[in-house]
Amino acid sequence: xxxxxxxxxxxxxxxxxxxxxxxxxxxxxxxxxxxxxxxxxxxxxxxxxxxxxxxxxxxxxxxxxxxxxxxxxxxxxxxxxxxxxxxxxxxxxxxxxxxxxxxxxxxxxxxxxxxxxxxxxxxxxxxxxxxxxxxxxxxxxxxxxxxxxxxxxxxxxxxxxxxxxxxxxxxxxxxxxxxxxxxxxxxxxxxxxxxxxxxxxxxxxxxxxxxxxxxxxxxxxxxxxxxxxxxxxxxxxxxxxxxxxxxxxxxxxxxxxxxxxxxxxxxxxxxxxxxxxxxxxxxxxxxxxxxxxxxxxxxxxxxxxxxxxxxxxxxxxxxxxxxxxxxxxxxxxxxxxxxxxxxxxxxxxxxxxxxxxxxx
Amino acid sequence: xxxxxxxxxxxxxxxxxxxxxxxxxxxxxxxxxxxxxxxxxxxxxxxxxxxxxxxxxxxxxxxxxxxxxxxxxxxxxxxxxxxxxxxxxxxxxxxxxxxxxxxxxxxxxxxxxxxxxxxxxxxxxxxxxxxxxxxxxxxxxxxxxxxxxx
Numbered sequence: 001x002x003x004x005x006x007x008x009x010x011x012x013x014x015x016x017x018x019x020x021x022x023x024x025x026x027x028x029x030x031x032x033x034x035x036x037x038x039x040x041x042x043x044x045x046x047x048x049x050x051x052x053x054x055x056x057x058x059x060x061x062x063x064x065x066x067x068x069x070x071x072x073x074x075x076x077x078x079x080x081x082x083x084x085x086x087x088x089x090x091x092x093x094x095x096x097x098x099x100x101x102x103x104x105x106x107x108x109x110x111x112x113x114x115x116x117x118x119x120x121x122x123x124x125x126x127x128x129x130x131x132x133x134x135x136x137x138x139x140x141x142x143x144x145x146x147x148x149x150x151x152x153x154x155x156x157x158x159x160x161x162x163x164x165x166x167x168x169x170x171x172x173x174x175x176x177x178x179x180x181x182x183x184x185x186x187x188x189x190x191x192x193x194x195x196x197x198x199x200x201x202x203x204x205x206x207x208x209x210x211x212x213x214x215x216x217x218x219x220x221x222x223x224x225x226x227x228x229x230x231x232x233x234x235x236x237x238x239x240x241x242x243x244x245x246x247x248x249x250x251x252x253x254x255x256x257x258x259x260x261x262x263x264x265x266x267x268x269x270x271x272x273x274x275x276x277x278x279x280x281x282x283x284x285x286x287x288x289x290x291x292x293x294x295x296x297x298x299x300x301x302x303x304x305x306x307x308x309x310x311x312x313x314x315x316x317x318x319x320x321x322x323x324x325x326x327x328x329x330x331x332x333x334x335x336x337x338x339x340x341x342x343x344x345x346x347x348x349x350x351x352x353x354x355x356x357x358x359x360x
Numbered sequence: 361x362x363x364x365x366x367x368x369x370x371x372x373x374x375x376x377x378x379x380x381x382x383x384x385x386x387x388x389x390x391x392x393x394x395x396x397x398x399x400x401x402x403x404x405x406x407x408x409x410x411x412x413x414x415x416x417x418x419x420x421x422x423x424x425x426x427x428x429x430x431x432x433x434x435x436x437x438x439x440x441x442x443x444x445x446x447x448x449x450x451x452x453x454x455x456x457x458x459x460x461x462x463x464x465x466x467x468x469x470x471x472x473x474x475x476x477x478x479x480x481x482x483x484x485x486x487x488x489x490x491x492x493x494x495x496x497x498x499x500x501x502x503x504x505x506x507x508x509x510x
Contacts, residue, residue: 037480080381209407209454222406227431292381293426293433306411306424322409322458330457359480 002030005341009038016355018329022336022344029336029344034329039359047319052078052152052285055316059305060146062321063357065108068101069298070305071150074319076230077307078152080292082285090154091232092273096162097140097149098231098296099262099269103172104133105299106255106262109352110180113252116346117193122183129175136168154279162270169270173263181256194249198335198347201246208331211324212301213258214351217243217250224297235272236265248350255352287311291318300324300352323357363403363429370399383426385435393425396436397448397455405429407454412462414492415439421468444469 008019017038023031043062047055059074060067072094079086086094111126134144140159141147149155159165184190200210205218215222223240225233241257243250287309295304301324308318328351335347364377364384375387388396400407405427413422420441425448427434438445447470448455459470460479 040480206404206406207453209452222428222431224431228433290381291424293383293435295433302408302428304408304426308413318411318413320409320411326457327408327454330454 001025007344009035016353017359018353018355020332020336020344020348022341024341027340027342029339029341032333032336034333036329036355036358039355041359043360044319044321047316049315051314052287052316055319056150056152057146057148059319059321060148062323062360063354064145065105065354066101066298066300066303066357067146068097068149069296069303070321072098072231073294073296073303073305074307075150075152076294076296077292077305078285078287078309080294081287081290081307081309082152082281083288084153084281084285086154087277087280088232088274089158089276090278092269093155093157093159093278094150094231095233095236095269096159096165096266096273097137097147097155099266100133100137100140102262102299103259103266104130104137105352106259107133107180109255109299109349110184110252113248113346113349114184116349117189119187119189122180125179129172129180132168132172136165139165151279152285153281154277156279158278159270159273162273165270166267169263169266173260176256176259176263181260184252184256190252191249193343193346194252194350195247196245197248197343198339198350199245199247200331200335202244204331204334205246208327208334210301210328210331210351212298212328213251213254214301214328214331216241217254218246219244224295224302228295230294230296232269233265236268238265248346251350287313298324300354300357301328321360323354323360325351325354325358329353329358364432367399367403367405367429367434370402371396383433383435385437388436388438392446393423393436393438393448394446394451396425397451400427401451403429405434407452408433410455410458410462412466412468414466421466423462423468440468443467444471446471447473449473 002023002025005022005024009017019035021033022029047058050058056071059070062070107126107130111123114122114126138144141149141157200218202219205215205220221242226240238261241254243253289311291306291308293306295302304322306320307316310317332348336344339347373389375389378385408426408428411424415422423438425436447459449459457479460475462468463475464480
């Protein structure tokens with residue numbers, strides 16, 4: 001006899017407002033239905049009522065983890081409509097902030113995954129590491145969550161002494177190499193909880209059009225930083241980690257390797273940061289009538305903004321946001337099919353879901 | 361022949377690609393969205409999203425379908441005069457949530473698919489968020505009388 005187990009919208013495993021109704025046969029999940037929208041905020045509608053300064057502050061609040069990415073994507077689209085090209089130093093600072101945010105997001109995810117595995121020590125270790133990344137973000141921007149770094153035509157704050165951040169990076173890299181990556185890759189607890197669990201096949205990953213580490217863990221070799229470079233990514237050398245297994249362990253491996261690649265990118269951006277201005281265009285902007293789209297590789301995958309403007313207006317006519325969790329979440333239905341009920345919180349967490357983004 | 365020209369040939373259109381602000385646009389002309397989706401599957405393009413715009417007055421809506429082809433952002437704008445268009449959900453599984461969202465926000469029907477349960481809000485009313493309606497008639501509620509939410 002099959003029965004339905006509702007998980008959420010307030011689930012102790014993942015404190016995020018969404019619901020997964022699972023149809024089970026004994027301990028095995030046969031199918032699942034997803035429900036989102038519990039905290040839908042109508043931000044796209046609100047954006048139409050904000051001027052070109054206010055809309056940046058508004059979009060920074062789409063997500064609490066990748067707030068920089070959202071303003072970067074929005075500002076890139078608005079720069080296209082205003083005909084502005086940010087100066088090279090601003091492009092480098094954008095890379096530094098984006099990679100620090102990726103580090104912060106991936107380490108946070110590793111901590112939560114460890115907690116869901118029942119590995120509390122690793123949870124604490126990851127959160128201690130995350131604090132170090134947040135300290136760097138605070139040192140640069142003055143803020144720990146909403147950084148207010150992006151503006152139309154560049155960035156708001158300079159990185160006064162980029163080379164001073166290198167020792168912090170060394171420390172982080174050392175800790176990752178010494179503790180986090182070896183434990184996640186060799187510990188029997190991590191292996192037994194992750195290997196072969198929540199598989200998303202390559203074919204299904206293509207069919208669902210998943211993005212980011214979720215896609216790369218299922219053998220899809222895509223990354224906008226390499227395939228459609230923005231900011232100063234065209235000048236950075238890095239690898240795109242790809243795994244074939246499609247299980248929770250593969251998603252864990254991809255993120256762990258991406259942490260190392262982020263450190264590599266950060267080292268290049270900080271040492272080669274060119275001198276000069278950090279913004280262009282002054283304080284008043286004129287936008288042409290039309291639509292501009294911008295895409296950025298966020299920690300969870302591709303973020304896309306479509307911004308439409310009418311010449312002479314201070315407010316956008318339309319802002320459409322496509323977030324990575326919005327693309328990845330429907331695939332969870334396929335990941336949990338055939339899984340044990342006890343594994344489903346970790347499987348859901350393995351895509352690093354963000355319901356703040358999804359319920360934008 | 362470049363990938364884009366090859367794609368244009370597969371689509372069987374004489375319209376040229378127009379590159380604007382980083383997006384490669386193709387006017388679909390007489391092509392239906394389902395024909396475009398079928399060819400996108402053949403060339404292994406990745407579906408990204410649908411962006412809906414309400415056109416002024418009663419001109420209808422513009423739906424911009426976006427795909428990624430090896431890092432290139434492709435855009436296909438479709439203007440619909442009424443309130444309905446064909447769903448591509450059966451051809452492109454990834455379009456499920458965004459079709460449901462556009463349906464809920466603009467009350468556009470994607471024919472050939474079901475909508476229940478709603479994605480973003482409870483209830484059965486659609487077109488409540490982003491769709492602009494003509495100016496509402498004066499309220500029948502007498503001054504001073506509190507209007508009761510329906």
